[in-house]
Amino acid sequence: MKQIDIEKAMPILEREVKNYQVPVVDLIKAQTNEPWKVLVATILSARTKDETTAAAVTRLFPICKNLHGLRDLSVDEIAKIIHPVGFFKNKAKYLQALPDVVDSLFNGEIPDTVEELVKLPGVGRKTANLVVAVAFNKPAICVDTHVHRIMNIWKYVKTKTPLDTEMALRKKLPAKFWIPVNRVLVAFGQSICRPISPMCSVCPLNEICPKNGVTPRKEENSKVQEKLTMKGLKLMSWNVNGIRALEKKGFVDVILKELPDVIGIQETKAQEDQLSDAIKNIDGYNSYWFSAKRKGYSGVAVYSKVEPINVINGLDNEEFDKEGRAITLEFDNYYFVNCYYPNAQSELARIDYKQGFNAAILAHCDELRKTKTVVLCGDYNVAHKPMDLANPKRNEMNPGYSIQERDDMDKFIAAGYIDTFRMFCPEPEQYSWWSYRFKAREKNIGWRIDYFCVNEEARERVLDADIRQDIMGSDHCPITMWLAK
Ligand code: SF4
Numbered sequence: 001m002k003q004i005d006i007e008k009a010m011p012i013l014e015r016e017v018k019n020y021q022v023p024v025v026d027l028i029k030a031q032t033n034e035p036w037k038v039l040v041a042t043i044l045s046a047r048t049k050d051e052t053t054a055a056a057v058t059r060l061f062p063i064c065k066n067l068h069g070l071r072d073l074s075v076d077e078i079a080k081i082i083h084p085v086g087f088f089k090n091k092a093k094y095l096q097a098l099p100d101v102v103d104s105l106f107n108g109e110i111p112d113t114v115e116e117l118v119k120l121p122g123v124g125r126k127t128a129n130l131v132v133a134v135a136f137n138k139p140a141i142c143v144d145t146h147v148h149r150i151m152n153i154w155k156y157v158k159t160k161t162p163l164d165t166e167m168a169l170r171k172k173l174p175a176k177f178w179i180p181v182n183r184v185l186v187a188f189g190q191s192i193c194r195p196i197s198p199m200c201s202v203c204p205l206n207e208i209c210p211k212n213g214v215t216p217r218k219e220e221n222s223k224v225q226e227k228l229t230m231k232g233l234k235l236m237s238w239n240v241n242g243i244r245a246l247e248k249k250g251f252v253d254v255i256l257k258e259l260p261d262v263i264g265i266q267e268t269k270a271q272e273d274q275l276s277d278a279i280k281n282i283d284g285y286n287s288y289w290f291s292a293k294r295k296g297y298s299g300v301a302v303y304s305k306v307e308p309i310n311v312i313n314g315l316d317n318e319e320f321d322k323e324g325r326a327i328t329l330e331f332d333n334y335y336f337v338n339c340y341y342p343n344a345q346s347e348l349a350r351i352d353y354k355q356g357f358n359a360a361i362l363a364h365c366d367e368l369r370k371t372k373t374v375v376l377c378g379d380y381n382v383a384h385k386p387m388d389l390a391n392p393k394r395n396e397m398n399p400g401y402s403i404q405e406r407d408d409m410d411k412f413i414a415a416g417y418i419d420t421f422r423m424f425c426p427e428p429e430q431y432s433w434w435s436y437r438f439k440a441r442e443k444n445i446g447w448r449i450d451y452f453c454v455n456e457e458a459r460e461r462v463l464d465a466d467i468r469q470d471i472m473g474s475d476h477c478p479i480t481m482w483l484a485k
């Protein structure tokens with residue numbers, strides 16, 4: 001794809017970031033219209049979060065009524081006031097020296113050109129451009145890492161450094177975009193087009209962006225979450241490795257924080273009459289349990305905000321159903337199938353049982369997909385590809401990565417089911433289970449054995465899928481998928 005159409009992209013992004021938090025420097029300009037305050041805030045904001053800068057200037061400005069007030073404070077006093085902004089000790093020195101330099105070079109007035117501003121302590125080109133644009137509303141292009149990066153992703157420039165980008169943009173960026181480009185692209189670069197994981201799936205430029213050098217991936221982010229919530233249902237799956245143990249580690253809090261529309265859990269290891277009221281009746285949720293006959297073993301359950309039309313316990317197969325391995329909830333326009341696949345066990349002692357289960361679940365889903373979207377989630381107990389586990393070579397004959405199990409996963413995919421996580425993330429080292437031993441989670445020596453799959457016909461309904469490695473409590477972490485309503 002050739003370079004982005006800037007005339008299309010910028011207005012789309014202006015609308016997109018309109019409701020984002022206003023950058024602290026713009027806020028100060030709007031509130032005070034005093035160039036020295038904009039300059040000080042801009043110096044403080046380098047390599048510092050906006051909230052931290054805002055808090056620092058809220059402490060500093062009432063003490064310094066004007067630029068010269070900075071001279072009345074010692075470097076240590078300024079450092080104490082602005083702490084914890086990034087490089088606060090150096091910035092304190094710059095701020096303390098600022099009034100004298102402004103007096104001697106510019107007769108006490110903050111200058112309004114980049115060339116003059118860079119003569120001030122702590123002011124580089126980026127800061128100078130921002131001050132010119134924000135404080136004086138004069139055309140200037142402030143190129144920080146976001147502007148530099150995104151302009152290259154868009155193939156709008158082909159440059160190696162922010163300075164090259166600034167020079168290239170001066171030649172080709174229409175003047176009307178000079179002042180807003182920094183504000184817009186910084187907000188956009190911090191939220192959607194993030195450096196590590198651009199959220200292309202929810203980006204309003206997805207169709208027109210050349211994505212130069214980008215590996216799209218998604219991440220939890222409040223703006224993105226907001227958007228997804230409007231469009232879709234948040235579905236979760238989690239092997240809890242014993243719901244009663246996880247209850248003590250804050251399972252209910254996780255649910256009430258994450259607020260999934262539906263969550264399937266596996267390996268509950270409990271009969272319904274062993275569950276506390278707090279676990280069975282989480283505020284705002286209906287829960288459905290299908291436990292193994294054997295106490296403390298296997299078992300699945302689903303929590304749902306809305307009542308399903310129907311609940312199907314098991315697969316109509318006593319051999320599997322006595323182990324409480326599958327539960328299906330039918331909703332208006334999809335089935336939510338939650339499974340705990342058997343472990344093939346050491347020396348593949350239960351491989352036949354597992355392969356029988358694999359065949360049964362495929363037949364079950366094939367039947368359901370005739371009428372509605374099928375979402376099949378759970379602990380599949382298999383890493384599909386070498387990239388789905390840390391040590392594929394060493395595990396080739398082991399349960400969870402045996403040829404038979406991988407072949408069955410191949411067959412499942414070939415039958416027309418999609419591993420939704422891989423729609424969004426082609427990267428290795430994305431795991432959902434780690435052994436409790438050898439600090440495996442800390443070292444990320446893990447396996448991706450938990451999945452959300454959907455039938456091929458529902459591909460367009462999949463808005464996002466993720467692995468929530470940030471959520472602790474079990475040897476598995478939860479996974480999520482967003483399904484269009
Ligand atoms: S998020 Fe993706 S689609 Fe959007 S601008 Fe960035 S790279 Fe392009």
